[in-house]
Amino acid sequence: MGGTSPYLPIVVLLLLLFQCWPSTCVTVTSNRHKVEVREFSDAELSCTFRTERDQNPRIEWKKRGKDVSFVYFDGHFRGPFEGRATIDGATVTLQRVTQDDAGEYRCEISAPFDSVSLGETNVTLKVLVPPHTPSCQIPSTAVTGSVVRLQCHDHQSIPPATYSWFKDNQPISLPRFSNATYVLKTDTGLLEFKSVSKEDSGRYSCLASNGVGSPKMCEAKNMTIEDVNVTAVVVAVLVIGLIVAICSCGGVLLHRNGFFSRHRGRSFWITESHEASHISSQALHRPEDISNVNYIPPPQEDFKHTQSFML
Template sequence: MAQAPLLTCNALLTLTLLLIPCTISVTVSTSKPKVEVHENTNAILACEFRTEKETNPRIEWKKKGKDISYVYFDGEFTGSFKGRASIDGATVTLRGVTQKDSGVYNCEVTARRDKIHLGEVTVTLTVLVPPHSPSCHVPETVMRGSAVELHCKDKLSVPPSVYSWYKDNKPMSTAHLPDINYSLDPKTGTLKFKSVSTSDAGQYRCEASNGVGAPKSCAGQHMKITEFELSLTLVIAVGVGAGLFLLSCSLIICLCCRRGCCRCCRKQKKKGKQKRYLHLHRPTTDPRHYKHTKSFMI
């Protein structure tokens, strides 16, 4: 019997608390802070809010970046979102999203009659892009025993692609084994050979994949491994070229000397003329050419 008044007091206290109106300022939340959608599909940026007294709050959506740009401002969509977006409450639906729509969005709700005027929440949108045909670099001809790198890159896929290489349409291993003379990095798409051999010749192609769409490959390119004979031929060709060059220089110098273009040639020619002049005017001792010039009487 003594506990009845206590129970009655508790019941009255609970009823009183329920009847007292709760004071809740504006609150903003989202049911999905990270949104991932495929390219050319629709993206829903969820934003829910509650206000204390304000019945017509101001709703704004902004996209963060180098320059913050408005998506929804003053009751309408702006920029590239105009005509391709709709709003329900504060939740925005973007139609036909592209890679340019990826980014961080901010939903802001302003309730001027509430004690706390502003509430906001952030939603990150990622537009998934399937692989594109990667650009591949495969050297046409390499010397046996040299180090070689093959490159593969797809700059458009989201998330970034991982790469695999095929030789003659057979997958190349990414494991580091003692009997393999190459290394393959799936993240960068680089295929490195420490020292190529004749068995490494063949057709190479690279494949890009990121789990969003079907993998894409570049066209196969043939790599040829040359032997030492090619370098010997090159040395002979260089030697022949050098000999022809020296011969041409000699001919030019001779022609220049004949025409008296060079100073040294002019000096040499002058010396030659002086020698011929001395030879022609040298006095002779031949008796047949002796001429009596004076007479003596004893």
């Protein structure tokens, strides 16, 4: 068997050129492969094609995700796109897009009568969301010298928002030195005071922006820094010490009275037996009171056989 001819690739190339000449083989392109539009505006998904012989190719649009779903098939829009999309040639316009419409789309052109019968191109749609009013967590009071964290976040903006903090309507600048008294993170919205002082008291607010639409600011809130109440601390310590002393004295008294003794039950029985014997001896001198005396039998000890003997 002879080897493969070195001219075979050239022959294949010539055959392809011959098939597409003088016409052009089916081609599918897009003038915008990445489309970014604001939420609730219209998005144009461009798709242009050129065929060799087939004048009526089949046009299909699909959306890729966990599963591939039809957008345009058999001359009609499908699913959520029905009634809110138009097509011109192969270019599709989606009206009032939302986050559910974001994703990757594929335009497919099928020309059965062409030598190359299938062509496709992809278009990615990104739906931009302007900032919403951010959620701000600002403590109303704090104690001097403590660590205080203020949080600001907008969960809905696309792309993610960046954050700026204001005190008394004046912007708080980023700290320039590592030994600054506070930390400010514009990407997460964190404003942290390492050790607050009374000078940090004021009215704080946060601004979220992402370049899409107008920035949004949360409602300003007052934060008051107070000194430690020494009097309250001293009183609390004295009260706790008094409670501990009372508990200790009570425990000592109970222990002295035998409340925690292991033989408390036996001592109680001995005391009761002694009193019963005393009452019985008195009753012997007064027969009329014998019937009123409650008899308490002595405890019976187990008889232990210690020695055997014979009579």
